Amino acid sequence: MKNYQDSDYAANKYASGIxxxxxxxxxxxxLEDYLRENSGKSEADFAELKAQSDKLFHEQDRSEGRQRKKMVSIHNIEETELVALPSPEDVNQEEAEKQTRCQIVNRALAALTEIQRRRYLQYHVNGLTLRQIAEVEGVVHSKIQKSLLAAEKKIKKILADG
Known part of the structure; x- marks a missing residue:
């Protein structure tokens, strides 16, 4: 059984920082590190980020607890299918499917304008909010929202076409 005091959740929860x-x-x-690195931010922003990190660590801890409860005994497991390796055909098929998905994603991103692609990646890959992207680009957030909606519409069309 995992010791609660050694968990990431406990370490984050009982620390003053993240x-x-x-x-x-x-x-x-x-807080001092955060304010030094993020000149436009306040203590409230840090408190919100800290609360969010506590929540995420708590969710992770609960998820790991559920997984631990599902563990099975490993006695005689070598006789089961659980340890079977995928066949070379399955590996090749998975690799081909992965390459196909990558090609579709690359085609979808290539169909976007440079601005749409940059905003789409900032939002979906880097996790920036609409307001953060707008602040960086010096525009109103509604402009970012319209751009992302147009980008997502293009991507959905390409994905639907295959």
Missing amino acids: VYRFTTQTIEVT
């Missing part, structure tokens, strides 16, 4: 644990080190981002 805790990031890596294999070789643990880093705590304090």
Whole structure:
């Protein structure tokens, strides 16, 4: 059974900052660090981010707990299908499907304008909000929203066409 005090959730919850644990080190981002690196932000922004990180770590901890409850005994497991390796044909088919998906994604992104592509990636890959993107680009957030809706419409059309 996992010790609660050693969990990422407990480490983050009881720290004044936001805790990031890596294999070789643990880093705590304090309010001072956050304000120094994000000149336009306030204590309220940090408190919101801290609350969000606590929530995410809590959800992760609960999910891991559910997974631990599902663990099965490994006695005689070598006789089951659980340890069977995929066949070479399955591996080749999965690789071909992955390449096809990559080609479709590349085609979809190539169909976007440079501005749409940049905004789409900032929003969906980098996780920026509409307002953050608008602030960076110096435009109103409704313009970003319209651009993303148009980009998503193009992408859906390409995905529907295959």
